Amino acid sequence: MTPPPGSLLAAENLHKVYGPTTALDGAEFSIHPGEVVAVMGPSGSGKSTLLHCLAGIVTPDSGSITYGGREMATMGDGERSALRRSEFGFVFQFGQLVPELTCVENVALPLRLNGTARKEAERTALTWMERLEVDDLRKKRPGEVSGGQGQRVAVARALVTSPRVLFADEPTGALDSLNGERVMDLLTDAARSTNAAVVLVTHEARVAAYSDREIVVRDGKSRDMERIV
């Protein structure tokens, strides 16, 4: 299936095998700027592998992934790393913050790694912390904040470079439903305000309800429900 025109990130016919296990078996994907797409499916269906391939963390055995019209396989390691640092943002379920750094230092970290001066990086970091309603935690270390607060700090860090694609893998998996909803409210509002695309891996329907559409992954194959219905 050819990706729809105007896709920012698209994958066609992806295959990935780990030893005897087939993780992806012809999976397809596409997302437009500003779109939130939920990737759903049971445990072990291949949804995290799909996300890792799309983000350039894992190389598929075969198939094509294009970002901004460019084939990812033709990019060198350095170029892919730069892409992940500046164009992509990541939020995972657990343990993403560096425990030795304060929250504002954590949020500023991606900018610092890109060479931004400390003061400027922390100033930008603070504006994102305000949007995620965690600016009062700037001097605290991750060990001193709650799970929900820590996850909002992690979302601020993922968005601080104004990425064009935000990858969120079960971002509320470790939170209770009230905190999970707050994170989703703030995450999707922030992403929409910057026209970032969000690839949201989740098995929770209430989280998927924040998306614009969903694709379902089962046995390494994907179904785009909007293109079918």
Add this chain to the structure above:
Amino acid sequence: MSIGHTLLGLLESGPRHGYDLKRAFDEKFGHDRPLHYGQVYSTMSRLLKNGLVEVDGIEAGGGPERKRYAITDAGITDVERWLATPEPPEPYLQSTLYTKVVLALLTHREAADILDTQRSEHLRMMRILTDRKRRGDLADQLICDHALFHLEADLRWLELTAARLDKLAEVVTK
């Protein structure tokens, strides 16, 4: 649940008498509420009138005539359409969904497609409610939450069923 569609689906595997249809229905779907004979015969005469079934043969015996019914092409199309159409997302629709899944397995259709289509319909409704909740006041939030939790419960059942389709196929087709 649509008894007409269920009986039509059961006829897809081959012609049957009204009595056999009732027995098959009760065995597969009527655990706590078996069909009355009257329901079967009134449903079959409606399906006959609408051209969805035809009389395949009549056995004359000592008692009343026993008609054997066969599904028509129009009947197969009707079952197909019913199975492919998602149910309105409302609480307690499991019995209808269960019936659709079992019929899909019995007629060698993709039961997983029915579950995927229904998930999509539920999510469509959950998006509307989530959006309303985000814009609304506390009363709106609580009302939407109630509906969202019910829809979520349906979806959890749906995911569990999806994970057990192979086992269910073994049970219902043996």
